[in-house]
Amino acid sequence: xxxxxxxxxxxxxxxxxxxxxxxxxxxxxxxxxxxxxxxxxxxxxxxxxxxxxxxxxxxxxxxxxxxxxxxxxxxxxxxxxxxxxxxxxxxxxxxxxxxxxxxxxxxxxxx
Amino acid sequence: xxxxxxxxxxxxxxxxxxxxxxxxxxxxxxxxxxxxxxxxxxxxxxxxxxxxxxxxxxxxxxxxxxxxxxxxxxxxxxxxxxxxxxxxxxxxxxxxxxxxxxxxxxxxxxxxxxxxxxxxxxxxxxxxxxxxxxxxxxxxxxxxxxxxxxxxxxxxxxxxxxxxxxxxxxxxxxxxxxxxxxxxxxxxxxxxxxxxxxxxxxxxxxxxxxxxxxxxxxxxxxxxxxxxxxxxxxxxxxxxxxxxxxxxxxxxxxxxxxxxxxxxxxxxxxxxxxxxxxxxxxxxxxxxxxxxxxxxxxxxxxxxxxxxxxxxxxxxxxxxxxxxxxxxxxxxxxxxxxxxxxxxxxxxxxxxxxxxxxxxxxxxxxxxxxxxxxxxxxxxxxxxxxxxxxxxxxxxxxxxxxxxxxxxxxxxxxxxxxxxxxxxxxxxxxxxxxxxxxxxxxxxxxxxxxxxxxxxxxxxx
Numbered sequence: 001x002x003x004x005x006x007x008x009x010x011x012x013x014x015x016x017x018x019x020x021x022x023x024x025x026x027x028x029x030x031x032x033x034x035x036x037x038x039x040x041x042x043x044x045x046x047x048x049x050x051x052x053x054x055x056x057x058x059x060x061x062x063x064x065x066x067x068x069x070x071x072x073x074x075x076x077x078x079x080x081x082x083x084x085x086x087x088x089x090x091x092x093x094x095x096x097x098x099x100x101x102x103x104x105x106x107x108x109x110x111x
Numbered sequence: 112x113x114x115x116x117x118x119x120x121x122x123x124x125x126x127x128x129x130x131x132x133x134x135x136x137x138x139x140x141x142x143x144x145x146x147x148x149x150x151x152x153x154x155x156x157x158x159x160x161x162x163x164x165x166x167x168x169x170x171x172x173x174x175x176x177x178x179x180x181x182x183x184x185x186x187x188x189x190x191x192x193x194x195x196x197x198x199x200x201x202x203x204x205x206x207x208x209x210x211x212x213x214x215x216x217x218x219x220x221x222x223x224x225x226x227x228x229x230x231x232x233x234x235x236x237x238x239x240x241x242x243x244x245x246x247x248x249x250x251x252x253x254x255x256x257x258x259x260x261x262x263x264x265x266x267x268x269x270x271x272x273x274x275x276x277x278x279x280x281x282x283x284x285x286x287x288x289x290x291x292x293x294x295x296x297x298x299x300x301x302x303x304x305x306x307x308x309x310x311x312x313x314x315x316x317x318x319x320x321x322x323x324x325x326x327x328x329x330x331x332x333x334x335x336x337x338x339x340x341x342x343x344x345x346x347x348x349x350x351x352x353x354x355x356x357x358x359x360x361x362x363x364x365x366x367x368x369x370x371x372x373x374x375x376x377x378x379x380x381x382x383x384x385x386x387x388x389x390x391x392x393x394x395x396x397x398x399x400x401x402x403x404x405x406x407x408x409x410x411x412x413x414x415x416x417x418x419x420x421x422x423x424x425x426x427x428x429x430x431x432x433x434x435x436x437x438x439x440x441x442x443x444x445x446x447x448x449x450x451x452x453x454x455x456x457x458x459x460x461x462x463x464x465x466x467x468x469x470x471x472x473x474x475x476x477x478x479x480x481x482x483x484x485x486x487x488x489x490x491x492x493x494x495x496x497x498x499x500x501x502x503x504x505x506x507x508x509x510x511x512x513x514x515x516x517x518x519x520x521x522x523x524x525x526x527x528x529x530x531x532x533x534x535x536x537x538x539x540x541x542x543x544x545x546x547x548x549x550x551x552x553x554x555x556x557x558x559x560x561x562x563x564x565x566x567x568x569x570x571x572x
Contacts, residue, residue, distance in 0.1 A: 025364070027446035027528060037441055046441045047530065055530035059176075083533050084174060091168045098165050102158060110150045 051076040152555075159507075159554040160547040163514045167543040170522040174532045179523050183362050186355035191347065197252050204255035208306065214485045215303025224492060225299035226485040229478040231306075232296055237471040240339070244357075244460040247347070248340025250333060256310055257326050257333075260317035267321045270328060276371035280378050282331035284420065287382035291389055292412055292567055335379055341366055342456050358516045361453035362523045370445050374424060376452040380459045380549075381423040385416060387466055387556040389564040398565055408566035426545050427452070433541030438525065438534045450528055451542060454520035458549065461513015465506040465557050469498055506557060514550050518543065 029046045031037045037046040038053040042061040047053045057065055058073025065073065173179065207230065215227030222228040243250060251257070289295060295302055316325040326333045340346060341360050346353050360366065367373055388394055389412070401411040431448045440447075477492035521542050525535035 027442040027450070029441040029446075030443045031441050048439055048441070052439055052530050052534070059530055080532055087533055087536065088172060091171050095165055095168050098161055098168075102161060105154060106150070109154055 051079065055080070155558075156551045156554050159511065160551045162511055163518065163547050163550045164543060166515045166518045167522075167539060167546075170518055171536045171539075173522070174526075174536075176526050179526055182356065183359045183523065186353055186359065188348070188350050189345075189352040189354055191351040200249065200252040201255075201258045204253035205258055208255040208310075210485070212303045212306050215299040215306070218299060218485055219488060220299065222297040222299060223477065224481060224488045224490070226478075226481050226488070227299045227302050228296065229474065229481055231302060233471055233474045233478045237467040240336075241464055241467065241471075243336045244339035244342045244456075244463070245344075247343045247345030247352070248336050250336035250340075251326070251347075254326065254333065256313040256330075257317075257322055259310060260314045260325065261322045263314055263318050265318055265321045268319050270320045270324045275369050276328065276334065276375050278329045279331040279334045280371060280375050282329070283335065283375065283378050283382060284416075286331060287386060288413070288416060291386060291416070291564075292409060294567075334375060338376065338379060338456050339460060341453065342460050358457050358520055361456055361520050362527065364450070364527070366453040367449050369449070373445070373448045373452040376455050376459075377423050377427050378420065380455050380462070381420050383459060383462055383466060384423075384549075384553065384556065385419055387553075388419075389567075390561040391556060391559050392562050393559075395562050395565050402566065412567070426548070427455075430541030430545040434525070434538040437540055438529050438538030439531065440529055440534070440538075442528060447528070450524045451521050454517040454524070454542070457516040457520060458513045458546070458553075461509045461511070461516075462553050462557075464509045465553075468506050468509070469502055472498055472502065503558075507554070510550065510553055510557060514546055517546060 026043060026045045029037075031046055036049070038049045039046050040053070040056060040061070042057075042064055045056065047056050054069070054072045054076040057069055058077065062070065062073065211227045211230050214225060218225045218227065289305070293301065295305060313325065313330060316329055319325075320329070328334075342358050344354055344357050346355070346360060367376065394415075398408065398411050398415070402408050406414075428444070428448070431444050431451060434447055434451065435442070435444055438447075473495045475495070477494055480492045481488040518539075521539055522535075525538045526532070529535040529538060
């Protein structure tokens with residue numbers, strides 16, 4: 001994707017860098033020694049196994065998946081939906097806290 | 112800020128008081144003295160940071176990729192201006208630079224009466240730069256240095272690819288360094304000589320590498336304008352002028368390529384900040400203490416300049432490290448940085464306008480009056496001494512608006528890169544923290560009363 005990026009990328013236990021050679025350019029990836037990535041069979045992009053991999057397949061190559069993978073994508077997407085809902089509740093709480101926190105501080109200090 | 116202070120220093124003591132009044136009034140008005148509410152500075156700054164944090168939380172509710180793409184793809188194509196307009200632009204560029212250099216040498220020696228100083232700092236660095244991100248990047252056409260260089264033959268030597276954008280990073284740091292420590296904003300002769308030297312350097316570079324390579328890859332000024340042009344609503348394309356939402360193009364995967372271009376974006380943000388920082392009272396106290404220990408002033412300035420830059424790059428890199436961890440991705444830190452760095456352009460644009468708006472409005476009458484009779488300008492060209500209070504509110508709004516757009520661009524980039532929606536949100540933790548910190552710093556610099564940087568300017572270095 002870019003020039004001059006294969007020379008290590010700070011902060012990671014460096015082992016190997018892989019440049020994607022596909023029709024659609026994918027960002028360069030770098031996998032730590034201790035982990036085994038899943039490589040997308042359609043574009044060669046490397047992802048952590050599990051939901052990230054299933055989501056990538058579904059979002060980028062849905063038409064080319066078999067029924068099992070399509071179902072796995074839908075499941076991963078549903079699970080993510082639940083996690084997102086939890087996050088949204090926390091985010092809403094954060095917004096409320098921020099708003100009323102500042103309101104209170106202003107009420108006390110801005111006179 | 113140094114040029115603001117530089118001009119102030121040049122205008123003379125009574126006018127300093129008059130001109131710096133708006134700056135002090137800004138700070139006061141922002142903290143509400145005009146509406147009889149006093150807000151402590153720390154609360155005012157934290158509120159700015161809190162607003163940016165809130166915009167991150169709000170953005171996290173938008174998780175629909177199709178919607179985000181439709182926002183960024185929104186746009187039209189307009190017919191391109193003809194050759195005649197381009198030729199006219201080139202002639203205007205050449206005429207302005209020729210007049211600037213000529214008047215710089217022949218006009219009055221006092222900075223605030225010399226058209227060269229006013230054209231470069233008020234017209235060009237203030238007003239024209241704002242047009243590159245508010246309207247579109249017209250520099251490739253206007254650029255007088257390019258027009259001059261294109262008349263010369265070229266050896267067309269191949270540009271070493273491994274250098275990438277690094278020479279522009281070094282060039283930008285060097286240019287702003289000269290601007291900060293030399294009386295470039297007071298001394299028309301020095302300014303004219305600098306422009307001539309700059310013309311010579313760009314002409315030599317173009318002769319060796321060709322104009323397209325030089326101004327496309329090496330020249331730092333062209334690169335800054337090209338970056339700001341990425342933010343602007345209008346962009347020249349092969350098919351004509353494309354109109355899109357401000358910042359929309361910064362989410363494109365090819366907005367930046369390579370580590371050097373990423374660092375260049377951080378450098379653009381940093382140099383404007385440093386320029387402002389040296390005009391604060393805190394810096395005046397710091398450098399005075401350092402000089403009292405026995406460090407030469409220029410060494411102190413240079414040390415702080417480079418250390419600050421290192422700090423900015425390190426903070427950004429740290430934020431990208433967090434993005435990689437929380438985003439659960441194998442994409443390299445450099446590749447992530449490349450996609451997230453364009454968001455900083457929006458912040459730099461917002462900060463530039465906040466930093467310069469009052470300055471441009473205050474000195475615009477001077478520019479107009481001096482331009483009418485550049486060789487015999489009035490003794491005291493008119494300045495707008497009291498700007499309406501809402502101007503400072505507008506400056507504040509631009510700082511925050513820049514950050515909001517930046518939060519959105521980073522959010523959208525994360526959704527393009529990461530398959531997980533929750534991971535895309537979480538990848539923004541570090542960047543949001545860095546942006547909050549930067550908001551606080553930049554709001555403080557914009558609203559703190561400006562002082563003349565000690566040991567520099569006016570009296571020369």
